[in-house]
Amino acid sequence: MSDDMDFEEGGAVKKFMFVNRKAPYGTIYALEGLEVVLISAAFDQDVSLAFLDDGVFQLVKGQKTDGVEMKNFSPTYRALEGYDIEKLYVERESLEARGLSEEDLLVDVQVMSAAEMGDMMAQQDVVISF
Amino acid sequence: MKFSIMVSEGPYTHQATDSAYQFAKAALAKGHEIMRVFFYHDGVNNGTRLTVPPQDDRHIVNRWSELAAQHNIDLVICIAAAQRRGLLDENEAKRQGKDANNIAPGFRISGLGQLVEAGIQSDRLVVFGD
Numbered sequence: 001m002s003d004d005m006d007f008e009e010g011g012a013v014k015k016f017m018f019v020n021r022k023a024p025y026g027t028i029y030a031l032e033g034l035e036v037v038l039i040s041a042a043f044d045q046d047v048s049l050a051f052l053d054d055g056v057f058q059l060v061k062g063q064k065t066d067g068v069e070m071k072n073f074s075p076t077y078r079a080l081e082g083y084d085i086e087k088l089y090v091e092r093e094s095l096e097a098r099g100l101s102e103e104d105l106l107v108d109v110q111v112m113s114a115a116e117m118g119d120m121m122a123q124q125d126v127v128i129s130f
Numbered sequence: 131m132k133f134s135i136m137v138s139e140g141p142y143t144h145q146a147t148d149s150a151y152q153f154a155k156a157a158l159a160k161g162h163e164i165m166r167v168f169f170y171h172d173g174v175n176n177g178t179r180l181t182v183p184p185q186d187d188r189h190i191v192n193r194w195s196e197l198a199a200q201h202n203i204d205l206v207i208c209i210a211a212a213q214r215r216g217l218l219d220e221n222e223a224k225r226q227g228k229d230a231n232n233i234a235p236g237f238r239i240s241g242l243g244q245l246v247e248a249g250i251q252s253d254r255l256v257v258f259g260d
Contacts, residue, residue, distance in 0.1 A: 039246060
């Protein structure tokens with residue numbers, strides 16, 4: 001728990017980080033993870049999202065899912081700003097290992113090293129990984 | 131300390147659910163409180179009373195029901211994840227026009243807000259997944 005919690009009416013604001021580790025369509029984790037993120041916006045918490053491992057594929061531009069008969073939910077990441085969820089962190093090593101760069105992504109993100117990501121996680125009150 | 135737990139994997143398929151149970155038991159034995167266990171993704175399958183494991187195996191569903199009754203633990207199954215996977219309580223079965231329900235004693239079906247709330251209200255939220 002961080003020592004510098006803000007107290008507002010209704011209680012403390014905690015730092016929530018949702019860690020996205022899985023590719024968007026091979027399993028349901030990314031889609032159901034995003035559902036949690038959207039709900040969390042209603043609780044006025046300090047929310048951030050981390051993308052690492054195959055999770056970085058969730059943010060790649062130009063997703064086409066007709067062939068696999070699944071809903072392309074990637075436009076939702078662009079809508080997060082409207083929910084005041086603006087802290088999107090992407091691990092540099094995961095991007096590089098997959099031949100990706102920031103230009104391949106469909107939203108503005110902050111790219112950071114694995115070590116920096118670790119520091120960021122250490123600052124959280126609640127870390128939920130998908 | 132007040133704990134909540136998130137279970138993200140199905141019973142028998144994955145050890146996450148066993149580890150979560152063992153953690154809960156150990157924490158309770160040390161005098162801690164388990165406020166809520168939230169079942170998400172395939173974890174919702176922990177809450178079907180139609181589960182019939184072989185007689186010489188542990189009964190994961192009954193085990194949760196008994197622990198909840200003994201220690202007043204709130205067992206919550208995510209409604210969206212449950213509906214996708216065919217888990218219904220009496221009210222939902224009626225509402226959806228289905229001819230049966232299958233929720234186990236001590237479990238209730240509710241929204242994802244219960245997970246975020248558990249993160250806010252507990253000292254620690256521990257995630258058991260893949």
